[in-house]
Amino acid sequence: MTDKKHMHVNAFNMNCVGHIHHGLWTHPRDQSTQYHTLKYWTDIAKLLERGLFDGIFIADVVGYYDVYQRGVDLTLREAIQLPVNNPWLLVSAMAAVTEHLGFGLTATVNAHQPYTFARDVSTLDQLSNGRIGWNIVTGYVDSGARGLGQDGLADHDSRYDRADDFLALAYKFWEGSWEDGAVIADKARRIHTLPDKVHPVVHEGPFYRANAIHMSAPSPQRTPVLFQAGTSQRGLQFAGQHGEGIFIGARTPEAARDASRKLRAAAVAAGRRPDDIKIYVGAAVVVAPTQAEAEEKYADYLAYASAEGGLAHFAASTGVDFAQYDLDEPIVYGQGNAIQSAVQAAQQQGLTTRRKLLEQFSLGSRYNTIVGDPQQVADALERWIDVGEIDGFNLTRIVVPETWEDFASLAVPELQNRGRYRTRYEEGSLRHKLFGRGDGLPANHPGAQQRCTAA
Numbered sequence: 048m049t050d051k052k053h054m055h056v057n058a059f060n061m062n063c064v065g066h067i068h069h070g071l072w073t074h075p076r077d078q079s080t081q082y083h084t085l086k087y088w089t090d091i092a093k094l095l096e097r098g099l100f101d102g103i104f105i106a107d108v109v110g111y112y113d114v115y116q117r118g119v120d121l122t123l124r125e126a127i128q129l130p131v132n133n134p135w136l137l138v139s140a141m142a143a144v145t146e147h148l149g150f151g152l153t154a155t156v157n158a159h160q161p162y163t164f165a166r167d168v169s170t171l172d173q174l175s176n177g178r179i180g181w182n183i184v185t186g187y188v189d190s191g192a193r194g195l196g197q198d199g200l201a202d203h204d205s206r207y208d209r210a211d212d213f214l215a216l217a218y219k220f221w222e223g224s225w226e227d228g229a230v231i232a233d234k235a236r237r238i239h240t241l242p243d244k245v246h247p248v249v250h251e252g253p254f255y256r257a258n259a260i261h262m263s264a265p266s267p268q269r270t271p272v273l274f275q276a277g278t279s280q281r282g283l284q285f286a287g288q289h290g291e292g293i294f295i296g297a298r299t300p301e302a303a304r305d306a307s308r309k310l311r312a313a314a315v316a317a318g319r320r321p322d323d324i325k326i327y328v329g330a331a332v333v334v335a336p337t338q339a340e341a342e343e344k345y346a347d348y349l350a351y352a353s354a355e356g357g358l359a360h361f362a363a364s365t366g367v368d369f370a371q372y373d374l375d376e377p378i379v380y381g382q383g384n385a386i387q388s389a390v391q392a393a394q395q396q397g398l399t400t401r402r403k404l405l406e407q408f409s410l411g412s413r414y415n416t417i418v419g420d421p422q423q424v425a426d427a428l429e430r431w432i433d434v435g436e437i438d439g440f441n442l443t444r445i446v447v448p449e450t451w452e453d454f455a456s457l458a459v460p461e462l463q464n465r466g467r468y469r470t471r472y473e474e475g476s477l478r479h480k481l482f483g484r485g486d487g488l489p490a491n492h493p494g495a496q497q498r499c500t501a502a
Contacts, residue, residue, distance in 0.1 A: 051466040054432050055325060055439030057104040057151060058095050058451050062134045064126035067443045068331065069360060069411035070353030072126055077446045083132060085140050092141035094448055095148055098455025099469050102149025102477065104441055105134035109155045110191025115359035116370045125356040135167065142175040149477035151180040151274050156210045158195060161255055165220035168271050169263035177267030177476030177486055180292065182274040185210050188363055204281045212252040214289055218494040219248040221270045224261035226499045246499060268486050270494045272478050278306055287313025288493060292325045294441060298415065303328055303435030319491050325438040325481055328431060331416040331445055334424045334457045345418045348445055349409060357408030374402040414443055421461035429467060
């Protein structure tokens, strides 16, 4: 009998008060208002490592949500991802109190320059001993573009064109500027780096140009593990070419299976293998020793959730101001410039009125919610893995740190008993833990083709 497929689990968080399940920051046991303290983050990191999580995945947005009611009043009152701080500055502290936990960090292409961003990534990958991943986003709110001095977001597909060029240059810095063995740190000979093993990067692209060496020596992974979320036609193409961890939105395991097969086909079309990517679904888990206790806890959470906060967040994702519609008035989505897959999903699910949307947002978001005892939760997660043909989950926070404490103490032992969850960490980098093939990009990845070949 073959071994069962182990599931990968990330804690899904953001450097802010309200992330996915809006309104839950008001719960008396929730600690997310302490997001601006180091202890909050180091305590979470230690908890997740005890629970053998793959990593903590930290979302981010450059900008704020001002589509709903055409302003930020509700966003500010409900702390809907505002205020929001930089996720990258948290990693050193969390890495210092852990040994294995990975860090998936979001950065918007349009807000960075490849030359300096490549150094930021190399620095953190060195400090964490190879535990860094980058969630590549192209931006989806006009407020962020305005803050960066632009009139508004560029066209949806052109944002991916920019991301392609950004990566083409970043790969050259990470993979092609410094040879292995360039750094010898020979004190007796007074030679730290061998000059003939460091090479300038020359790039003339449609969005970026450079003629410089990478400022940092190679880190353990060189290129970070590359995460991405986007299932529009252009997003699929981008994911198939670059992505190693892909996040999908799916309401059922059957829908996840369809999306997974499209993603793996896109990877194959780009010259890669179907198993070169790990596919994740977002999930909220409410687990307790008995079903009755789980349902009671879920009801308690619902009492604090803000459905309207979830709707305001979704308005920014779709570019539609739902506040302009009466409860049962048909919503016209149109072809927006924000997250196309969010619009398509809403239309496919028949979420055509504000009333229907608010019902979906009962826990402050539209994420899949699993409620039950450890056996019921494990059954549901296994079905997502097997039927949905996915690899793991981004486990959203409902109440911090209770959500992850409950999962670690109740769900993890049951999953371990079923052979579905690791019982110890493997050694090595984040990429090696995920794929078991070493620290660097595989040879069939476009980034690996930029590797320095000079002798």
